[in-house]
Amino acid sequence: METRYLIVGGSAAGMAAAHTIRKKDKTGAITVLSDEDTLPYFRPMVPYILTGKKQVPDIALSGTGIFVQPRIDVRTGTIVTSVDPVAKILTTASGKTWSYDKVLFATGSRPYLPETVKGLDSPGVFSLKTVADAAAMAQRSRNTDHVVLLGGGILNLKAAFALLEKKIKVTLVVHSPEVLSQLMDPEDAFLIRKALDRAGLKIMTGCSADHVVTDADGVCAVALDNGTQIPCRMVCVGKGVIPNTECVRGSAITVDKGILADPFTACSVKDTFAAGDVAVTHDPATGEKTVTALWTNAVDMGICAGLNMAGIPTRYTGTLGIMNATQVAKEPFVAMGRVHTKGRDLETHIDKTDTTYRKIVFNKEGTRLVGALFIGDITHAGMYRYVIREKKPIDRIKSHLIRHTLHYGHFM
Amino acid sequence: MSNYKEIFVKTDKCTGCLTCKIACAVEHSETKSLFSAIRESPRPVSRVYVEWLPGNAKVPVLCRHCEEAPCLNACISGAISRSDTNAVITDAGKCIGCWTCVMVCPYGVIGRDQTLAKAFRCDRCPDREIPACVGACPTQALVYETVDGFSKTKRKTVSRELLTREGA
Numbered sequence: 001m002e003t004r005y006l007i008v009g010g011s012a013a014g015m016a017a018a019h020t021i022r023k024k025d026k027t028g029a030i031t032v033l034s035d036e037d038t039l040p041y042f043r044p045m046v047p048y049i050l051t052g053k054k055q056v057p058d059i060a061l062s063g064t065g066i067f068v069q070p071r072i073d074v075r076t077g078t079i080v081t082s083v084d085p086v087a088k089i090l091t092t093a094s095g096k097t098w099s100y101d102k103v104l105f106a107t108g109s110r111p112y113l114p115e116t117v118k119g120l121d122s123p124g125v126f127s128l129k130t131v132a133d134a135a136a137m138a139q140r141s142r143n144t145d146h147v148v149l150l151g152g153g154i155l156n157l158k159a160a161f162a163l164l165e166k167k168i169k170v171t172l173v174v175h176s177p178e179v180l181s182q183l184m185d186p187e188d189a190f191l192i193r194k195a196l197d198r199a200g201l202k203i204m205t206g207c208s209a210d211h212v213v214t215d216a217d218g219v220c221a222v223a224l225d226n227g228t229q230i231p232c233r234m235v236c237v238g239k240g241v242i243p244n245t246e247c248v249r250g251s252a253i254t255v256d257k258g259i260l261a262d263p264f265t266a267c268s269v270k271d272t273f274a275a276g277d278v279a280v281t282h283d284p285a286t287g288e289k290t291v292t293a294l295w296t297n298a299v300d301m302g303i304c305a306g307l308n309m310a311g312i313p314t315r316y317t318g319t320l321g322i323m324n325a326t327q328v329a330k331e332p333f334v335a336m337g338r339v340h341t342k343g344r345d346l347e348t349h350i351d352k353t354d355t356t357y358r359k360i361v362f363n364k365e366g367t368r369l370v371g372a373l374f375i376g377d378i379t380h381a382g383m384y385r386y387v388i389r390e391k392k393p394i395d396r397i398k399s400h401l402i403r404h405t406l407h408y409g410h411f412m
Numbered sequence: 413m414s415n416y417k418e419i420f421v422k423t424d425k426c427t428g429c430l431t432c433k434i435a436c437a438v439e440h441s442e443t444k445s446l447f448s449a450i451r452e453s454p455r456p457v458s459r460v461y462v463e464w465l466p467g468n469a470k471v472p473v474l475c476r477h478c479e480e481a482p483c484l485n486a487c488i489s490g491a492i493s494r495s496d497t498n499a500v501i502t503d504a505g506k507c508i509g510c511w512t513c514v515m516v517c518p519y520g521v522i523g524r525d526q527t528l529a530k531a532f533r534c535d536r537c538p539d540r541e542i543p544a545c546v547g548a549c550p551t552q553a554l555v556y557e558t559v560d561g562f563s564k565t566k567r568k569t570v571s572r573e574l575l576t577r578e579g580a
């Protein structure tokens with residue numbers, strides 16, 4: 001009998017699993033159920049849909065990289081509402097049921113909308129997550145000359161630059177003392193902040209939105225907790241994400257913030273698996289349970305789940321909670337592992353020039369590399385990641401790590 | 413295991429003359445001639461690197477086109493793919509310069525064109541029979557061979573040492 005594989009969610013984790021299964025199982029039936037109306041695409045490319053630089057077909061997963069296997073049946077517009085993991089049946093919003101032998105939950109995450117801010121359900125308030133969001137934002141932005149973005153994380157910075165490119169004024173309202181507070185200490189961010197200011201972003205730190213003010217056309221201003229109001233016709237919320245666990249709630253599958261996955265990506269009930277933003281896994285740098293929101297992690301975990309589902313037991317080694325590379329305002333940066341050092345008992349080395357900033361973090365004994373932050377020059381960042389991830393002995397390379405003279409030869 | 417040719421490094425034969433770097437830069441220039449390439453702007457750069465080790469050993473380093481390539485899994489724009497000759501290639505048209513590949517490559521062999529915001533790496537010179545660096549190497553420290561043709565132990569020390577599958 002051919003194995004029937006069902007995958008809920010057709011993004012990084014779901015599609016990586018589907019293509020991995022197909023590599024190992026040439027005959028099984030692989031079906032992906034996705035509630036989006038678009039065929040799977042590279043989600044991090046969504047800002048390019050907002051600017052109009054790319055069209056949806058340009059960012060399709062199918063046919064690129066690892067997504068090149070045949071016979072994967074993707075059903076778009078299909079919302080899974082519940083699962084009976086004992087009878088092995090999924091139910092969709094239209095009432096249709098799907099039987100399976102093995103199922104993967106790769107339902108990802110969605111933007112977190114803080115309940116304390118009233119009016120986030122008003123027309124003109126968005127979060128940038130899907131191509132549909134990007135299209136709706138592009139539509140609204142035509143009648144908008146000012147957008148207020150709530151949150152100073154990497155997603156909002158990307159949204160901000162996409163809007164700036166459309167010649168729209170943007171203001172970021174950031175609760176923390178500095179932007180990118182999840183990825184670095186405030187003191188680390190000055191080069192990036194300088195570049196953002198230069199690029200024309202207006203940034204207000206240390207304040208939050210209290211509520212959204214509306215009129216007949218939806219949002220017309222944001223009222224801040226310091227009593228001021230910023231007039232605008234559009235708001236974009238970027239305050240982190242929460243896992244999409246609704247479809248397994250009420251079943252025997254254990255949920256604890258996200259869906260709990262064991263080291264072999266399996267859930268608490270036999271033949272059920274979880275991967276990607278929805279899964280709770282562990283961070284090798286801290287040993288703690290963690291949920292992440294990274295494409296690269298979702299793909300790796302999806303591959304691992306795919307192998308396990310195809311009957312090849314494969315351990316997921318976990319993931320660094322912080323593992324971001326990007327470029328904002330022409331400033332490249334990489335943040336990996338433990339990068340928040342202020343007030344912590346860690347051995348930290350900082351090296352700065354006018355154009356670069358580098359922070360190398362060891363455990364307090366100084367015997368292991370646990371984090372690295374590079375701004376302006378990210379050369380050889382991958383070697384640092386390798387040393388952190390693999391917990392490499394550093395006695396012979398420590399001075400190279402600090403002076404940034406490490407190269408491949410040192411590993412030979 | 414593939415039957416395609418790969419570039420292997422014999423570290424004991426490298427004298428650090430850097431001929432490979434010049435040949436690589438010229439091959440990846442607009443004009444493909446040394447005399448005009450050095451006048452091009454931006455200046456063509458090599459995708460081969462030669463590192464020095466204490467005791468005066470030299471180590472040429474370049475993209476290994478790994479079997480389990482972390483960059484291939486990690487690319488967020490669909491720019492990296494496996495060619496039909498088993499090379500891992502970056503499509504500059506699709507690359508958005510997010511540097512995720514640079515962050516995950518344990519060899520440090522993915523270069524950055526900061527002006528164009530594109531990543532680049534060894535492409536094994538698809539237009540040539542033998543990659544430019546191999547052809548130019550005066551001491552045969554660089555060889556172009558199939559895996560079977562090259563001693564497996566050597567291959568291990570120069571190319572596969574770092575790789576454990578991500579997530580595995």
Ligand SMILES: Cc1cc2nc3c(=O)[nH]c(=O)nc-3n(C[C@H](O)[C@H](O)[C@H](O)COP(=O)(O)OP(=O)(O)OC[C@H]3O[C@@H](n4cnc5c(N)ncnc54)[C@H](O)[C@@H]3O)c2cc1C
Pocket residue numbers: 008009010011012013014033034035036043044045046047078079080081106107108109110128129130155158244247275276277278292293294295296297298325326488510
């Ligand atoms: C604008 C933007 C830029 C980003 N940039 C980067 C970056 O540069 N680097 C990086 O590492 N990460 C980036 N990310 C994060 C990255 O995209 C996510 O971590 C990744 O997409 C997670 O993949 P996933 O497969 O776990 O889930 P998701 O991508 O969230 O996909 C889950 C899918 O399942 C669907 N679904 C959910 N519930 C159901 C249901 N009940 N029935 C059917 N379908 C369902 C969802 O609609 C969605 O299509 C970015 C994200 C965004 C939004």
